[in-house]
Amino acid sequence: xxxxxxxxxxxxxxxxxxxxxxxxxxxxxxxxxxxxxxxxxxxxxxxxxxxxxxxxxxxxxxxxxxxxxxxxxxxxxxxxxxxxxxxxxxxxxxxxxxxxxxxxxxxxxxxxxxxxxxxxxxxxxxxxxxxxxxxxxxxxxxxxxxxxxx
Numbered sequence: 001x002x003x004x005x006x007x008x009x010x011x012x013x014x015x016x017x018x019x020x021x022x023x024x025x026x027x028x029x030x031x032x033x034x035x036x037x038x039x040x041x042x043x044x045x046x047x048x049x050x051x052x053x054x055x056x057x058x059x060x061x062x063x064x065x066x067x068x069x070x071x072x073x074x075x076x077x078x079x080x081x082x083x084x085x086x087x088x089x090x091x092x093x094x095x096x097x098x099x100x101x102x103x104x105x106x107x108x109x110x111x112x113x114x115x116x117x118x119x120x121x122x123x124x125x126x127x128x129x130x131x132x133x134x135x136x137x138x139x140x141x142x143x144x145x146x147x148x149x150x
Contacts, residue, residue: 034104037077038097044105051111051129055103058096058123062142067118067127069107069140074116074127076103119143 041056055076057065065078082098083089107129115130120142 034102037100037102039103040076040101042103042105046131048131050131053105053127053129055125055127056123057101057120057125060101060120060123060125062120065120065125065142067116067140067142069116072107072109074105074107076105076125076127077101116140117143 043052043054045052045054053074057078057080060078060080064080065076068075077100079100080098111129111131114132116127116139118125118127118140120126
């Protein structure tokens with residue numbers, strides 16, 4: 001019980017805003033769409049040519065994912081099915097979220113209209129944003145084949 005309370009307090013402390021901490025180039029934003037939804041683990045990193053946003057979405061089908069750019073924000077939403085079992089289940093531990101998920105990431109203005117490509121493979125969604133400076137139309141295509149930078 002005490003260990004559980006310590007974990008809860010640590011999670012609350014991680015969610016609290018920190019004074020004097022500079023805002024990073026990309027940051028998670030609070031959005032009304034996300035209230036009540038689970039948030040997938042996300043890594044954001046870059047190469048010389050692109051920004052890569054990687055989300056952990058095990059057991060989420062491509063058809064259940066939506067990616068949109070709106071008002072300078074990248075909205076990633078979707079749904080993960082829960083366990084479909086005909087027999088009665090008794091959970092001893094349940095840490096894998098199911099149901100609706102949402103992630104909103106504010107994009108720097110310079111990247112807002114650049115080329116964006118998304119691919120889903122092995123439960124990992126990679127969203128790649130080109131660093132090219134000239135704005136282009138944004139086709140968002142979910143591909144199952146990708147060359148991994150892992």
